Amino acid sequence: xxxxxxxxxxxxxxxxxxxxxxxxxxxxxxxxxxxxxxxxxxxxxxxxxxxxxxxxxxxxxxxxxxxxxxxxxxxxxxxxxxxxxxxxxxxxxxxxxxxxxxxxxxxxxxxxxxxxxxxxxxxxxxxxxxxxxxxxxxxxxxxxxxxxxxxxxxxxxxxxxxxxxxxxxxxxxxxxxxxxxxxxxxxxxxxxxxxxxxxxxxxxxxxxxxxx
Amino acid sequence: xxxxxxxxxxxxxxxxxxxxxxxxxxxxxxxxxxxxxxxxxxxxxxxxxxxxxxxxxxxxxxxxxxxxxxxxxxxxxxxxxxxxxxxxxxxxxxxxxxxxxxxxxxxxxxxxxxxxxxxxxxxxxxxxxxxxxxxxxxxxxxxxxxxxxxxxxxxxxxxxxxxxxxxxxxxxxxxxxxxxxxxxxxxxxxxxxxxxxxxxxxxxxxxxxxxx
Numbered sequence: 001x002x003x004x005x006x007x008x009x010x011x012x013x014x015x016x017x018x019x020x021x022x023x024x025x026x027x028x029x030x031x032x033x034x035x036x037x038x039x040x041x042x043x044x045x046x047x048x049x050x051x052x053x054x055x056x057x058x059x060x061x062x063x064x065x066x067x068x069x070x071x072x073x074x075x076x077x078x079x080x081x082x083x084x085x086x087x088x089x090x091x092x093x094x095x096x097x098x099x100x101x102x103x104x105x106x107x108x109x110x111x112x113x114x115x116x117x118x119x120x121x122x123x124x125x126x127x128x129x130x131x132x133x134x135x136x137x138x139x140x141x142x143x144x145x146x147x148x149x150x151x152x153x154x155x156x157x158x159x160x161x162x163x164x165x166x167x168x169x170x171x172x173x174x175x176x177x178x179x180x181x182x183x184x185x186x187x188x189x190x191x192x193x194x195x196x197x198x199x200x201x202x203x204x205x206x207x208x209x210x211x212x
Numbered sequence: 213x214x215x216x217x218x219x220x221x222x223x224x225x226x227x228x229x230x231x232x233x234x235x236x237x238x239x240x241x242x243x244x245x246x247x248x249x250x251x252x253x254x255x256x257x258x259x260x261x262x263x264x265x266x267x268x269x270x271x272x273x274x275x276x277x278x279x280x281x282x283x284x285x286x287x288x289x290x291x292x293x294x295x296x297x298x299x300x301x302x303x304x305x306x307x308x309x310x311x312x313x314x315x316x317x318x319x320x321x322x323x324x325x326x327x328x329x330x331x332x333x334x335x336x337x338x339x340x341x342x343x344x345x346x347x348x349x350x351x352x353x354x355x356x357x358x359x360x361x362x363x364x365x366x367x368x369x370x371x372x373x374x375x376x377x378x379x380x381x382x383x384x385x386x387x388x389x390x391x392x393x394x395x396x397x398x399x400x401x402x403x404x405x406x407x408x409x410x411x412x413x414x415x416x417x418x419x420x421x422x423x424x
Binding site for chain 2: 051055056057058066067068069070071072073074075077078092095096098099101102103105106107109110113114117121122125126127130131134138142145146148149
């Protein structure tokens with residue numbers, strides 16, 4: 001059955017790969033599954049046809065026959081569960097890889113998303129300048145602990161997994177801010193993720209949409 | 213094997229059930245698995261013994277024999293995967309229930325956590341008063357869409373699942389703010405969750421710790 005995902009017709013990042021369809025493209029490339037993309041305009045995302053597929057009017061979504069999924073974490077997990085290459089066979093190692101997926105999305109990403117709030121959503125407010133360093137410090141606290149855990153390992157827990165795919169994707173959002181470079185261990189980790197051929201294919205595919 | 217989870221010796225909410233161990237207790241109660249609790253002080257959470265179990269120095273964690281997990285989402289999923297009662301048997305319905313878990317943690321909870329930032333972490337800053345309604349409006353936007361999707365259904369997708377457990381747990385954080393009451397559909401949904409005997413047992417267990 002054909003896999004169809006959604007992505008923005010024009011991503012707010014202009015093709016830097018930070019929109020969440022890149023994570024799903026990357027997972028599909030890692031496991032060698034072809035997919036099609038349905039582009040959604042920023043207007044159409046809040047209209048009923050798309051809301052039926054994604055209750056929060058976001059991207060990406062995933063359709064395969066009768067199955068309709070939303071949330072990049074759920075989609076990457078679904079792909080990882082059904083195809084070899086993104087989750088270890090050992091049950092305990094698999095559970096730990098899944099834990100890193102959740103850690104990326106619910107512990108590391110939320111403080112990073114605050115950069116969008118302080119810089120863009122509230123960028124014209126009088127407090128933006130004074131708030132930025134507070135937001136940055138909360139991010140640094142998480143990065144410091146993540147960096148300490150990673151140490152000199154290549155990946156978070158043994159071989160590359162869906163947990164790394166998600167963590168690298170989340171950390172990539174920091175590149176424009178310069179914060180990632182304060183943690184060379186993490187900068188090198190992200191670079192290892194970007195060096196994977198599957199990531200390069202995913203990045204090129206989303207860039208092709210945004211460069212049109 | 214004995215299941216051991218961690219919780220705070222003194223939860224910042226004083227036993228309102230908003231700390232993340234409640235979610236894990238609830239899941240374990242739903243599937244009928246006994247568990248023990250190791251209490252962690254607010255000081256010890258950032259020290260090496262706990263950091264070895266939870267890289268970000270948070271709770272809850274989950275230990276069962278050699279398996280050590282962190283992240284409430286990962287732990288609830290692990291419990292749901294190994295014991296009947298929290299995930300549907302049908303593969304597509306199961307994938308959708310997992311999608312709601314991710315939606316709760318990465319789409320609905322992050323804007324809700326901003327209430328803590330604006331009220332507590334930055335509560336003494338001059339912008340706190342003016343920022344609060346902006347934070348509230350971003351939460352309302354997500355609640356409006358969630359409420360529309362839930363409609364007059366009891367649960368998000370068929371029978372009660374780990375997706376509902378997580379979504380109700382996330383929404384409960386809003387009760388002190390009054391925002392939940394603006395959406396009667398969601399207030400009733402949360403009340404249905406709280407009315408489950410397993411939730412009541414989980415709530416009582418965490419309260420007993422905090423009431424000491």
